[in-house]
Amino acid sequence: MQSLKPSEGMFAMASKMFKDAWGQRAGQMEADKRLIRTERNQIEKKIEGLLDRVVEADSPTLITAYEKRIEKMEREKLILDEKLHNKGKPMHTFEQMFEHALQFLSNPWKLWKSGNLIAQRTVLRLAFAEQITYARNKGLRTPKTTLPFKVLEGFSCQKNNGGDEVRH
Incomplete structure (x- = not known):
């Protein structure tokens, strides 16, 4: 159990990797928000264009068709507003x-x-x-660790000049 403890340097590196991944995810969320805002603005411009056409239209059938399209775009805009609201900052640091x-x-x-x-x-x-196994004649067997500890162990094993593994 004590051998699972990674070296301070390896743990600091792994911790920094987690923090970098967290930062990348936050950056991706901001990029997603920009895309949603752009899409929302495009829909807003299309709605304005259709409203201008409604004002100029004389045919009741054409006016009804424009109104249906405007209604559909308004729903899309509401969906984008909700997505924008939900893409906020993480709830915790x-x-x-x-x-x-x-x-x-x-x-x-x-x-x-x-x-x-x-x-x-x-x-x-x-x-x-x-589960950790025990052999009657040999004692405790080497247990298989979970992925996080395998990764930390993999980081800490390096080859030295002689080709032997050195644990830090």
């Missing part, structure tokens, strides 16, 4: 969303040594992909 997860990833041993049985079961489920 990066730190609020990931503080506990990052604390756990930085040192699962802290939660394990708390002695709380529920916390220990949670650590086992979050840290290991399968």
Whole structure:
């Protein structure tokens, strides 16, 4: 369990990667909002054009057709307004969303040594992909870790000049 703790440098790098991904997602949300605003403005211009045609039209059939199109575009505009409203800022900051997860990833041993049985079961489920096996003659077998710990371990294994693996 203690060996799951990544080095400070590796954890800092992983944490920065999470933060960068969070920032990219926020940037994507802003780009989406700009596209929605552009689409909404185009619909608004089309509605204005149709209103001008309605004023100039003499045929009741033509006026009714224009009114139906305007009504349809108004509904589309309302849908875009709702999308724009829902594409706001995240409800919580990066730190609020990931503080506990990052604390756990930085040192699962802290939660394990708390002695709380529920916390220990949670650590086992979050840290290991399968149940830890025990062989009578050989002792505990090497457990398979979950993806986050595999990634952190993969970052920390590097080849040195002699070709041997070195863990940091």
